Every structure is written in structure tokens, then in C-alpha cells.
Amino acid sequence: MNGNPSSNEPGKGSMVFVVDDDASMRDALSNLLRSAGIRVETFASTAEFLRLPRPDCTSCLVLDVRLQGNSGLDFQTQLAGSNATIPIIFITGHGDIEMSVKAMKAGAVDFLAKPFREQDLLDAVSAALQADVKRREVERQFSDLHARYQTLTTREKEVMVLAAKGLMNKQIAGQMNLSEITVKIHRGHAMKKMHAKSFADLVRMAQSLGVGQDH
Structure with a gap:
């Protein structure tokens, strides 16, 4: 051959x-x-x-x-x-x-x-x-992303979901009945755990995972 x-x-x-x-x-x-x-x-x-x-x-x-x-x-x-x-x-x-x-x-x-x-x-x-x-x-990338998402606390997941829906920190704070600084802390923790390089990156990750789309 x-x-x-x-x-x-x-x-x-x-x-x-x-x-x-x-x-x-x-x-x-x-x-x-x-x-x-x-x-x-x-x-x-x-x-x-x-x-x-x-x-x-x-x-x-x-x-x-x-x-x-x-x-x-x-x-x-x-x-x-x-x-x-x-x-x-x-x-x-x-x-x-x-x-x-x-x-x-x-x-x-x-x-x-x-x-x-x-x-x-x-x-x-x-x-x-x-x-x-x-x-x-x-x-493999999706599996890794999902595994990182599962390490987030309930609050961190909520912040990530609401951010993916386009809400600003102030709006997220109002909806979750938290202070804006607390939302920023949760967002920071979520970004670190998700290995997001920017807030926009975190939003893209949420969209890739499909979280918040049914809310």
C-alpha cells in the first residue's frame, strides 16, 4: 500500500x-x-x-x-x-x-x-x-469549567449567574439584598476559582455553562 x-x-x-x-x-x-x-x-x-x-x-x-x-x-x-x-x-x-x-x-x-x-x-x-x-x-474544557463552577459557594454562583444576565454590581446587590462591596467580594472569589482573567471572561464562562439562561 x-x-x-x-x-x-x-x-x-x-x-x-x-x-x-x-x-x-x-x-x-x-x-x-x-x-x-x-x-x-x-x-x-x-x-x-x-x-x-x-x-x-x-x-x-x-x-x-x-x-x-x-x-x-x-x-x-x-x-x-x-x-x-x-x-x-x-x-x-x-x-x-x-x-x-x-x-x-x-x-x-x-x-x-x-x-x-x-x-x-x-x-x-x-x-x-x-x-x-x-x-x-x-x-475536556467544558468538563474542567463545570468542575470549577462546582467549587463556588451558592452566593458566588448567584453573582455569576446574575452577572451573566447583564446586571451591574449595584443591581446584583439590590436583587440579592447585599451591599455592593459584598457583591464585589463574591465576584472576586468567583473569578479566582473560575480562573477568569476578567469580569467579561467570567460572563463568557457562565454563558458557556448555560447557567442562568432559564432564570
């Missing part, structure tokens, strides 16, 4: 899952990806894939559109319904425009019609793994 992975590829800990009921295609894809230094697990069906506990690492799914039983497009919908966020690359020998549009609208990274160039598959895998790296980083 002569294909080469794209530049800026994710680390060696990445994993590509291949689901295709054609054994020769599974072998060909496995050999291609391994030749590019990418770890691969192959499956003959979506049920087989679901039975395997996925490792917590950067990954993507190369999925055949036409599978026996549950189609690839149906499986994409099933994964989305279960909040599974693995990036998907569709491959098919029977692709058409309607299927491709449906897959891409539902979030697929790419849609490749067989026979495809090896480099096209490697490029699609590289893009999918990069997308997963970014998704995981966003989730």
Missing part, C-alpha cells in the same frame, strides 16, 4: 473502527490503515461493533452504507440518538447523491464511493480523527 496519512495527524493512540460485511474490504482497509501507522479494529456488523467496549481514545468509524439488516445510515441515526459522537466516514459501492446528502447533513465527515483512492480514504480518516481531537478537547 502506498498511501500516506495527511499532515497534522493525531497521535499514535488513535483508533479507526471499520464496519463492513465484505471480508475482503475489511482486510484491504485494515492493511491500508495499518500501513499508515493507524490502529484498526474491524467488524462484520454494527451489532458486533456495539458489543465491543470502545477505548477512551481519539477515534473514527469507517462505515459501509449497505449492510445486512441495519443500514449504515440507520446506524448513524441510532448512534446520534444514543449521544455517541464518533465521527463517521461512509463508504459504499451503491452511493447516490440523495444518500450522500443525507449522510453529510447528519454529520458524516465524508462519503466515499467504491472504488476510492487509498489516499482519499487516508485523508478522510485524518480529517475525522482531527475532528475527534477537537471534539474531545472541547468536552
Whole structure:
């Protein structure tokens, strides 16, 4: 195999899952990806894939559109319904425009019609793994932000929520029945615990967390 992975590829800990009921295609894809230094697990069906506990690492799914039983497009919908966020690359020998549009609208990274160039598959895998790296980083940042928010006292959370709604210190003080200086102290503590560089930064954090939006 002569294909080469794209530049800026994710680390060696990445994993590509291949689901295709054609054994020769599974072998060909496995050999291609391994030749590019990418770890691969192959499956003959979506049920087989679901039975395997996925490792917590950067990954993507190369999925055949036409599978026996549950189609690839149906499986994409099933994964989305279960909040599974693995990036998907569709491959098919029977692709058409309607299927491709449906897959891409539902979030697929790419849609490749067989026979495809090896480099096209490697490029699609590289893009999918990069997308997963970014998704995981966003989730990690949100998790860290949420963890810091949970260290705030009830008063500090209230100040942060009201600030995110656009209230000034004086207005927050009136609403919470506190002195303005006390509000400033709570705000200062909240900024320190949240690692906010400015008051505007604290407001952006509150908006990212979605706190106060239902109030």
C-alpha cells in the first residue's frame, strides 16, 4: 500500500473502527490503515461493533452504507440518538447523491464511493480523527469549567449567574439584598476559582455553562 496519512495527524493512540460485511474490504482497509501507522479494529456488523467496549481514545468509524439488516445510515441515526459522537466516514459501492446528502447533513465527515483512492480514504480518516481531537478537547474544557463552577459557594454562583444576565454590581446587590462591596467580594472569589482573567471572561464562562439562561 502506498498511501500516506495527511499532515497534522493525531497521535499514535488513535483508533479507526471499520464496519463492513465484505471480508475482503475489511482486510484491504485494515492493511491500508495499518500501513499508515493507524490502529484498526474491524467488524462484520454494527451489532458486533456495539458489543465491543470502545477505548477512551481519539477515534473514527469507517462505515459501509449497505449492510445486512441495519443500514449504515440507520446506524448513524441510532448512534446520534444514543449521544455517541464518533465521527463517521461512509463508504459504499451503491452511493447516490440523495444518500450522500443525507449522510453529510447528519454529520458524516465524508462519503466515499467504491472504488476510492487509498489516499482519499487516508485523508478522510485524518480529517475525522482531527475532528475527534477537537471534539474531545472541547468536552475536556467544558468538563474542567463545570468542575470549577462546582467549587463556588451558592452566593458566588448567584453573582455569576446574575452577572451573566447583564446586571451591574449595584443591581446584583439590590436583587440579592447585599451591599455592593459584598457583591464585589463574591465576584472576586468567583473569578479566582473560575480562573477568569476578567469580569467579561467570567460572563463568557457562565454563558458557556448555560447557567442562568432559564432564570
